[in-house]
Amino acid sequence: MTRMTMIEAIRDAHAVAMEADDDVIVMGEDVGFFGGVFRCTAGLQQRFGVDRCFDTPISELGIVGTAVGMAAYGLKPVVEIQFADYMYPGYDQIVSEAARLRYRSAGEFTCPMVVRMPTGGGIYGAQTHSQSPEALFTHVAGLKTVVPSNPADAKGLLLAAIAEPDPVIFLEPKRLYNGPYDGHHDRPSVPWSKHPDGEVGNGHCITPLGKARVMREGTQATLLTYGTMVHVALAAVEEAGVDVEVIDLRTLLPLDLDAIVASVNKTGRCVVLHEATLTSGFGAELAAQVQAECFYHLEAPVLRVAGWDTPYPHAQEWDYFPGPDRVRRAIETVMED
Amino acid sequence: MTRMTMIEAIRDAHAVAMEADDDVIVMGEDVGFFGGVFRCTAGLQQRFGVDRCFDTPISELGIVGTAVGMAAYGLKPVVEIQFADYMYPGYDQIVSEAARLRYRSAGEFTCPMVVRMPTGGGIYGAQTHSQSPEALFTHVAGLKTVVPSNPADAKGLLLAAIAEPDPVIFLEPKRLYNGPYDGHHDRPSVPWSKHPDGEVGNGHCITPLGKARVMREGTQATLLTYGTMVHVALAAVEEAGVDVEVIDLRTLLPLDLDAIVASVNKTGRCVVLHEATLTSGFGAELAAQVQAECFYHLEAPVLRVAGWDTPYPHAQEWDYFPGPDRVRRAIETVMED
Amino acid sequence: MPEERAPHLNVPAPGIRPGGEPDFTHVSIPAAGEVDRPAPDTPPEEMRDLAFTIIRVLNRKGEAVGPWAPEVAPEMLLQGLRDMVKLRTYDARMMTAQRQGKTSFYMQHLGEEAISCAFQRALRKGDMNFPTYRQAGLLIAAGYPLVNMMNQVYSNDADPVRGRQLPVFYSSKQHGFFSISGNLATQYPQAVGWAMAAAIKREKKLAAAWIGDGSTAESDFHGALVFASTYKPPVILNIVNNQWAISTFQGIARGGAGTFAARGHGFGIPALRVDGNDYLAVYAAAQWATERARADLGPTIIEFVTYRTGGHSTSDDPSAYRPKEEGLAWPLGDPILRLKAHLIALGVWSEDRHTQAEAEIKAEVVAAQKEAEAIGTLHTGRRPSPRDMFEDVFAEMPPHLVRQRHEVGY
Amino acid sequence: MPEERAPHLNVPAPGIRPGGEPDFTHVSIPAAGEVDRPAPDTPPEEMRDLAFTIIRVLNRKGEAVGPWAPEVAPEMLLQGLRDMVKLRTYDARMMTAQRQGKTSFYMQHLGEEAISCAFQRALRKGDMNFPTYRQAGLLIAAGYPLVNMMNQVYSNDADPVRGRQLPVFYSSKQHGFFSISGNLATQYPQAVGWAMAAAIKREKKLAAAWIGDGSTAESDFHGALVFASTYKPPVILNIVNNQWAISTFQGIARGGAGTFAARGHGFGIPALRVDGNDYLAVYAAAQWATERARADLGPTIIEFVTYRTGGHSTSDDPSAYRPKEEGLAWPLGDPILRLKAHLIALGVWSEDRHTQAEAEIKAEVVAAQKEAEAIGTLHTGRRPSPRDMFEDVFAEMPPHLVRQRHEVGY
Numbered sequence A, B: 001m002t003r004m005t006m007i008e009a010i011r012d013a014h015a016v017a018m019e020a021d022d023d024v025i026v027m028g029e030d031v032g033f034f035g036g037v038f039r040c041t042a043g044l045q046q047r048f049g050v051d052r053c054f055d056t057p058i059s060e061l062g063i064v065g066t067a068v069g070m071a072a073y074g075l076k077p078v079v080e081i082q083f084a085d086y087m088y089p090g091y092d093q094i095v096s097e098a099a100r101l102r103y104r105s106a107g108e109f110t111c112p113m114v115v116r117m118p119t120g121g122g123i124y125g126a127q128t129h130s131q132s133p134e135a136l137f138t139h140v141a142g143l144k145t146v147v148p149s150n151p152a153d154a155k156g157l158l159l160a161a162i163a164e165p166d167p168v169i170f171l172e173p174k175r176l177y178n179g180p181y182d183g184h185h186d187r188p189s190v191p192w193s194k195h196p197d198g199e200v201g202n203g204h205c206i207t208p209l210g211k212a213r214v215m216r217e218g219t220q221a222t223l224l225t226y227g228t229m230v231h232v233a234l235a236a237v238e239e240a241g242v243d244v245e246v247i248d249l250r251t252l253l254p255l256d257l258d259a260i261v262a263s264v265n266k267t268g269r270c271v272v273l274h275e276a277t278l279t280s281g282f283g284a285e286l287a288a289q290v291q292a293e294c295f296y297h298l299e300a301p302v303l304r305v306a307g308w309d310t311p312y313p314h315a316q317e318w319d320y321f322p323g324p325d326r327v328r329r330a331i332e333t334v335m336e337d
Numbered sequence C, D: 001m002p003e004e005r006a007p008h009l010n011v012p013a014p015g016i017r018p019g020g021e022p023d024f025t026h027v028s029i030p031a032a033g034e035v036d037r038p039a040p041d042t043p044p045e046e047m048r049d050l051a052f053t054i055i056r057v058l059n060r061k062g063e064a065v066g067p068w069a070p071e072v073a074p075e076m077l078l079q080g081l082r083d084m085v086k087l088r089t090y091d092a093r094m095m096t097a098q099r100q101g102k103t104s105f106y107m108q109h110l111g112e113e114a115i116s117c118a119f120q121r122a123l124r125k126g127d128m129n130f131p132t133y134r135q136a137g138l139l140i141a142a143g144y145p146l147v148n149m150m151n152q153v154y155s156n157d158a159d160p161v162r163g164r165q166l167p168v169f170y171s172s173k174q175h176g177f178f179s180i181s182g183n184l185a186t187q188y189p190q191a192v193g194w195a196m197a198a199a200i201k202r203e204k205k206l207a208a209a210w211i212g213d214g215s216t217a218e219s220d221f222h223g224a225l226v227f228a229s230t231y232k233p234p235v236i237l238n239i240v241n242n243q244w245a246i247s248t249f250q251g252i253a254r255g256g257a258g259t260f261a262a263r264g265h266g267f268g269i270p271a272l273r274v275d276g277n278d279y280l281a282v283y284a285a286a287q288w289a290t291e292r293a294r295a296d297l298g299p300t301i302i303e304f305v306t307y308r309t310g311g312h313s314t315s316d317d318p319s320a321y322r323p324k325e326e327g328l329a330w331p332l333g334d335p336i337l338r339l340k341a342h343l344i345a346l347g348v349w350s351e352d353r354h355t356q357a358e359a360e361i362k363a364e365v366v367a368a369q370k371e372a373e374a375i376g377t378l379h380t381g382r383r384p385s386p387r388d389m390f391e392d393v394f395a396e397m398p399p400h401l402v403r404q405r406h407e408v409g410y
């Protein structure tokens, strides 16, 4: 075990996978010599050669489109989109091609690839460096969607994603790259070296896809979340003084419905939390499933806390970001109902 | 009033708008001389000139991207994407540009445009001529999303959309172009000329955005739907012999929440129905809102009937399409709970 | 300084519309044999002319002339003729089958048979095509069984893609034919990626990408050219310019450019422009490009100039937007007639043998059709199960899909 | 036939990395005055050479030479010099302000000032730029108040875009400056669309699109060129080739192409390649292109050759990927020094007057900064309200947003 930042953990996962399998290749904007604007691929080109980790032209379409061809050939491309906000030019190749190739060829051609992208806000990145587009992926049949919330999972889930025979969208909450973040922007930031989940296993340690993790057991309500919001949720729960069970979903699709249902049936109340805009966000799917599966156990409506239905602003970062105050209020509301 | 197909009604709406306002222009693939693969723009080039209705290169990016520039200039582009399944190359320009221009320039530049596209299945179009991507638009702040279910609304809503000062996504259920369709694929098809909603007002008759329509009053349950599924729902309700209130949402965003809440509070049960894949479909948003707003009136969980979470297949068209049988079963289930 | 005037919108239009007299005098066509054949390793900037002319081999007398005339055994050409006749016969049967309601949709190749049939002959096992819906000749020339194609068109229980795809969206890895997408142009960067993979693995394989004239306007065309130009993998970027994109003539996509082939010049990629109705010219160009790819010289663009004689698909009636007789006026002639004339001129073929071959091929197609129909068609016989609908979304079916499948009762 | 060999992946790389000796000997630079200036209505195919050279006006002695030397009053050039100094001074202040935590982010123009400052001078009221984040000189040359720019950078309560955008993402319709997008290249087709609108309305306005070398790889670049080539609206498609795209050298986007300008040739669009560090050359090229647009001759591409002397943004440290001294080795020199030398050579300027002007401009910038900071910075003073966050999503706030706004308490 080694203490790592999430960046180091992601780098390590790449290195482990590339070491184990020559077919794993890495490409994206600035990922080669420089090692990525967040440095998640630093050192890979130097270690594995320019054939296996290289810079691409600024074309998300080209990155995903050529990766589909590489994957069909038999390679395992792990590609980086510099920010999730810039994935749209590659969205057609993800949705219409990567996600459907196995289906439309009845398994003859497949697309084992990982599309990594930093997501989420909290870094004053404004509308084009803060988005959380997970719901645009979970709506698409044929994609798996993963969001780690700490270095250990970032490594474990990325290794699991690389091992998948199908395309995986890997969303990295950039606010967590260097440390956990509980949403208290006025307090000093904490590095991963001071957090237990900064402890990352050596070598090939996998966190399986499709398994949620109970971050805090609780009896009075269930809080479903993922990514940066896991840490916000934990802080808010302490502040609310309510015994809330906090679940880190880790994989949004396939969803660990069993874990969700077990918890909500136990607590009878549920809050869903994410950074993405509220309407048609992944929280809608969670709320819809929870009310359907746990209807007779629910003592209050499922409550959603999410980004407002506006673009992500710059100056109003902390008014937009669903921080611990909003989460605490939601917990209080769901307990009142 | 004139009896029209939905195609004729859409054509008429274009003509009325173009007649009234020189700034309305129409472009898209094959929309010019030929009048569109579904003939929705037939005759417009001949009538209004090649400057105001013209063919474009096959580039959905170019269509939407240049339309954003035209709209910012002061025109009102009404553009056609040949099939909703092909909107992805233009998605970035819709999401990152059209939807955000007013916001990011604080109202200095705006984007009054309409993006029309045929959606939905039921025509053996397989995975690339059958998609219903509405949830990919409702998740995006800054877009309005409209789905008519009959010729009268197609004209009225399209005129309303053209009058909007902001971008509107206008989804046309292609299965309804020539007649209503209740999902009984083994029965003869009915033309609009035999249906009261084929009666379309002359001239500038608007159906306002954001207002749902109660298609059938009922007391025992509420069925929320839109597009082709409105007709399937009506048929299924008759077959179920349950007194279900059927609501045609018409506009998904902004949503007529008042109409929804009033109905569900009255009936205490709710089924949500759409063609799009289930997970993260617009039905999730509807279910999430209904359970939140009507929790204490609900006697059963909100039930979703939707396309399966697979690509839309060809041979299995009727196994995929959420037809009257599935809807009837859902009504029965929601009544049992 | 030129005089100021208000701008106007230039909307290119074909000269002739229904009712008008077809006219192709603006298409300048060099005589067969006229164009030089540079060595495949000539620097791109020294052979720019090849993008502005038309490489042709078969002249009016049916002779194969000039430096591009390939050295081929007559047997290969006879096989090529059979391939083309087979494709045309197959198309005709399937067009009828669609009208008879045996399937939902079909797309034919009428007039364009030479391109895919001849191109395939320059490929080797292990090479991969990334085709559009109008290159079924690649499969036929690769020996893919007709009955499989029909099963796909009928979406019956023996359809290799389990009824999931629109008719003509074939897939056969073994025959070097990548699964067809309904989204235009997406296969173009994929082909480049596939070739990049071959380069990364240093394996002697090449990819051939296919796109229509209209579809070159799509973003994927650019993405493909950018990546091909940068990484120089073994890929051949084919453009089939059949003059039409549904109802839209090629001038809308081409705009002010001289030719589609010339789009390659901005990327430093060599580009040929070739008579697509000339089996020998297609083959020769394909060979030249494969030689480049196999010598690690990087990508090549080929624009095949042809004419879409039929409707875009069974959903299309071209008489609404172009003169009915335009196809007859098309100056590059019919690919089957031209190769046939050549073979007769060579003395290895005759009208009689052709008639006989046509009958044999028809019998073969009819037999395959019977076999396919005995299995089923879109609405009759044995059809894929609803169960198949849930398979292959993922390698392993996740719980939510299992639940949905159970809901259908499977 | 070239010999067969296994393909390899060609990954272009800059010759020199940190620690190496900067070397630009591979950049071939013609002498100032050497390139012909064809009449703007010359057919594109007769002036292809202009995409493979560099149009330069100012020679080493500070003289304006050759056919591209524009006829301009010294007053205009003096103003140009002031614009550039102002931009550089402003940049320096804002870089410091960012380091002081007064804002989150900044992007400077160091070395590229001539391009946007000179280009704007060829435009008229009513013309519209569709800029990237590195053309603030367009605003300065158009007389946009510095304090507005600072308010935007500080996201304070007087920010014209209400704190919603990242610093430097200005917007001013009145000054012909389209709202900047964080998504690269999207403004390119929008500029074409804007020009198409002018053509449809037959109004004498033109659009100028801006893009970086790296961003030409994006899909939008292609979409823009396709539509520009087809409809020929009055648009100028500028490419700022500053050699770098964050850490990626221009060879990755350019691949095998000779130049970025040459990408226009495949579309039949005339293309110039211009010394971007030469105020007079930039102005002359801009004028030539505007003459074309204003005479309804359609689009023009201009590649400005320059060098990004600073980091990509305040988040970037270029010493990690290129030699620190590369900027000094850049052979086209510094745009301010070059124009200054010219004005001194003309006898209308002197070192003393320059020093004095610098001081005046600095005072002006400092005064504006004081004014802006008196209003507020990102974390202090008067800032946009959370209420503003909900405005302008739509013209009228729909019910769900009103509800959300109420939830925040506004």
Ligand SMILES: Cc1ncc(C[n+]2csc(CCOP(=O)(O)OP(=O)(O)O)c2C)c(N)n1
Binding pocket: B029, B058, B082, B086, B089, C134, C182, C183, C184, C211, C212, C213, C214, C215, C216, C240, C242, C244, C245, C246, C308, C312
């Ligand atoms: C992304 C996308 N946009 C639009 C379509 C609809 N469409 C199908 S074929 C076609 C015309 C293609 O023309 P061309 O590329 O010239 O090929 P051809 O049919 O002539 O072989 C169009 C517009 C599509 N399939 N995909």
Ligand SMILES: Cc1ncc(C[n+]2csc(CCOP(=O)(O)OP(=O)(O)O)c2C)c(N)n1
Binding pocket: A029, A058, A082, A086, A089, D134, D182, D183, D184, D211, D212, D213, D214, D215, D216, D240, D242, D244, D245, D246, D308, D312
């Ligand atoms: C669609 C998109 N992809 C990626 C980025 C991230 N990004 C911002 S600037 C930049 C480099 C742009 O380089 P270039 O076009 O040469 O412009 P320059 O910064 O040199 O002026 C990148 C990759 C982005 N903003 N948008």
Ligand SMILES: [Mg+2]
Binding pocket: C212, C213, C214, C240, C241, C242, C243, C244, C245, C246, C308
């Ligand atoms: Mg075509």
Ligand SMILES: [Mg+2]
Binding pocket: D212, D213, D214, D240, D241, D242, D243, D244, D245, D246, D308
């Ligand atoms: Mg650059």
